[in-house]
Amino acid sequence: MSAPAVPSALDASTQAFPTLTEAQISRVRSCSKLRPVQAGEILFEPGDTNVPFFVLLSGKLEIVQPDLTGERHLATHGPGAFTGEMTMISGRRSLARGRVAEAGEVLELSADEFHSLIARDAELSEIVMRAFILRRLHLINRGYGNLVLMGSRHSARTLELREFLSRNGHPFTYVDLDADQTSQELLDRFEVKLDEIPVIICPAHGVMRSPTVQKLADGLGFSSDGDASQVRDLIIVGAGPSGLAAAVYAASEGLDVLVIETAAPGGQAGSSSKIENYLGFPVGISGQELANRAIAQAQKFGARMMVGHCVARLDCDRHPYAVVLDNGSRLAARSVVISTGAQYNKPRIANLERFEGQGIYYGATPMESQLCEREEIIVVGGGNSAGQAAVFLAQTAGKVHMLVRSNELSDTMSRYLIQRIEENSAIELHFKTEITALDGDAHLERVTWQDKSSGQTSGRDIRHVFVMAGASPRTEWLKSCVAMDSKGFILTGRDLDMAAVAPVWPLARPPQMLETSLPGVFAVGDVRAGNVKRVAAAVGEGSIAISLVHRALAEM
C-alpha cells in the first residue's frame, strides 16, 4: 500500500470517497453478486461483524451513525461509490449504519471475497486502502465513533482508557466532566456514581462503568480473533515494530498468523512523538503513524490481530505450542515469535505506584502533554527515549527538569537529540540527581530530589513526572520455557550455550539465528539479548524471523 500523501481538503474528500471507473467496477462484478435494494433497507448496522463490501451501481446509500440524540450523517454514496472503512480490513465491528436512500442495485462481496479481491488487484487495493484510511482519519478527527467516554483528568483510569482508544485509532467522543457541567444531567440519567467514573456510553453495549481495558476491548470486539479450536502456523506475541514487521511478512507470505497485543499495536515506538532516524522518513514520523501504517499493511495481507489481552503463559512442553491468555483461553500454534519488548523499570520511590496515571507517567504522548500544558514538569532518565520526551514535552510544558542519575547523558543518545536538549532553554539538566519523595493527595503535588554530588535536597510544587529510565525485558510470562541471560533477555542462535541447551534441544541442527532454545520459537526486537534498541533493528529482526519460521515449519 502506498500511504496517502498529505492531501488538500478537496483531494482528501475525493480520495476518501472516490468513484470507481467502469473497468474497475467490472473487475468487482466478476467476483460479486448483484443485489437489488429498496429505499429504507438497512445494509449494515453499527456493531455488525463481517460486514460485506458494497459497490453502488445505481440508487443512493446513506451512511449514518446513531448518537445519543438521534443520528449523525457521515456520507451519501451514489453510483460508482463503495462502502467501508478500516473495520473492513481489521474485521472489527462496523461503526456506522448503511441505509438505502434511493432504490437501485449494488454489487455485494462477503468480507472474505473482499479480502481476496484486494490481495490480487493492486489498483483497487490502493484506491480502497487510501479511502478507508482517510475515512477513519475523518472519524477520529471529528470524534465520530460508536462511543462516548465521560471522564475526569483526576482519574488514572480515564487516562488509561483514552490512551487505549487513541493508540488503537478508535474514534470516540470525549466529555471532560471537569469542564462540562451539563454532562452531570447525563450522568444522573444513567445513575452513575462518582466512583464509577469514567463512564463509557455505547449504543451497542449500553453504559460501562469504569471498565478495565480488557472489558472495553472485549466490548468493542478488539479481541474476537481468538478461535481456540484452530492450530495456527504462527502466533506473534507483542505488536511493537518487531511484531508488526513479522506480521506483515508472515501474512504476505501466506502464513496463517495471529498477533496478540496487550495494550496497543506500535509498542514503545508508538509512544514516540517523532522518530527521525528510521530509514526513508527524512522529516521524521510519529511512532503512532508508523504503527498505523504497519497495522493496515499487516491486516491487508490477512494477519489477524487480537488487542487488549495479555499472554500470561506459554505452554511449551508439547507441540503444537499454546499461548494462554490472561482470561484463561488457550491458542495453539506450530511456531511462535516473541516480540514483547521491554518496559521502563520503576525506581524505588515511596508513593510511585499510588500516583501512577495521576502525576506519574511512563509514556509521553500528546495525551499526557495536554495534561501538563504550561506547567513545570520532570523527565527522569538520560537515554534516547527520555531525551525525546523532554524535547517533545518542552513544546507545551512551561519548564522541563531532566533528572539524570549519572554525570552525563547516555552515550547511546543520538547526537541530534543531545544538541536539541542543550540548546533548549525550556529544558534544565540535573546530573547525578534522583527523586527522593513524591507527595500529594489524590494527585501528585510536590516532588523532592537530591543532587548526589553535593547532597543538596530541593523540593518543588511539580504535578507531573515522566519516568523513562532503564528498561527490563517483558519475559515474566515465559517462566522456564526459553533460555535467558541474567537480566531476563532471551538468548537466541549462537548466543545460546549449547552445552546447557543440549539436553532439551531435540534437533540434529543447532538453533537458527533468532531461534530460542525451543525449536520453532523465535525472539525478536528489544526482548532479545544483544539486540540494538532501535526501531530499524526491531523491524529487521521481525522480517528476518519469518524466513526462519518457514524453515522451522517445514521440519515439523
Ligand SMILES: Cc1cc2nc3c(=O)[nH]c(=O)nc-3n(C[C@H](O)[C@H](O)[C@H](O)COP(=O)(O)OP(=O)(O)OC[C@H]3O[C@@H](n4cnc5c(N)ncnc54)[C@H](O)[C@@H]3O)c2cc1C
Ligand atoms: C519514547 C521512545 C522514543 C523512541 N525513539 C526512538 C527513535 O527515535 N528511534 C529508534 O530507532 N528507536 C526509538 N525508540 C526505541 C524503539 O521504540 C524500540 O527499540 C522498539 O519499539 C522496540 O520494538 P519491539 O517490537 O521489540 O518492542 P516494543 O516496541 O516494546 O513492543 C512490545 C509490545 O509487546 C506488548 N506486550 C508485552 N508483553 C506482552 C504480553 N505478555 N502479551 C501481549 N503483548 C505484550 C507490549 O504492549 C508492546 O506493545 C524509542 C523508544 C521510546 C520509548
